[in-house]
Amino acid sequence: MVEQFGLTTKQAKARILGECRASEIREAAIAAAGDAFAGAYFDSTTNQLVVAVTSTAVFDAVRATGAVPVLVSTSYAELEHSLHVLDTRTAPPPTVTGWRIVEDENTIVVDVVGGPTQNVKTFVAGIAHVTVHYNQPPVETTADLVGGMPIFGSARCSLGFTARNAAGVVYVITAGHCTNLGGTWSGPAGPIGPVAGTSFPTNDYGRIQRTNTAWVPTSKIQGGSSVLGKTVAAAGTTVCRSGSTTGFKCGTIQAMNQTVCYSQGCVYQMTRTNVCGEPGDSGGPYVSSTRQAQGILSGGNGNCTSGGTTFFQPINEVLSVYGLTLVIGP
Incomplete structure (x- = not known):
């Protein structure tokens, strides 16, 4: 309140107490007004609950609850x-x-x-x-861009991380074998925007430009905490990933700088983990136990029933290539 409303600390405390009292007495004040009730609202100038009524006959009953009655014409x-x-x-x-x-x-x-x-x-x-x-601004839905949420183009993948360029343009980072499909991608709440860069094989990353400003960039990870940075974790340490198919799963980093050869070609400088994954999880984020962004899911073997191996494309290379800054939390 001090920061947002320009109040002093004393004024903010008085307002909080007034709002608390207004919430406590609201139902009783409405009941006291009966059929004459015409509305109830908090007056921030007096820090009191005001109850509009259509008859002065209920003034005393409303006052007895602690509210201030005012006379209006319409119930x-x-x-x-x-x-x-x-x-x-x-x-x-x-x-x-x-x-x-x-x-x-x-x-x-x-x-x-x-x-x-x-x-x-x-x-x-x-x-x-x-x-x-008249002349009011248009309205639109809003939704958070969250790591691990499903994104849809010609296939279903998972959102990795959100980042911005120097001009403030927002991008979604996901797997390149997803963005290779091109087109406009969407989330559960509607269109996000078009593919604005892709690399697969050799690498496995791509970016989608957020052109629909109803989507709000965040550092959140579905099932986990928001990311705080992008410091690379050491081999042998814990890493967790989020995906739209299997949710939040954890394991350890087994190796770095691994070359992985898919049927489409080889991808270099990947990180190997024993975290499971399944189709649809592609592009989802990996984070360390210290909430540092590590990379995005490329592929692997096995599943989340019997276990398996997955590989991720390190995030720092993606950010460097595209000149992006990661959106980080608290």
């Missing part, structure tokens, strides 16, 4: 009825982006991108207690 039940009527109508996309009850204004607000149109007028026609807010 919450009436606002809610109008809201539900809007819910049954088809909003004209992408013009109308949402509607809600605003309790401290005793109205329903409809948010609209741009100015008045006939479509908007038709959408709100005949509904009481509506205020239209």
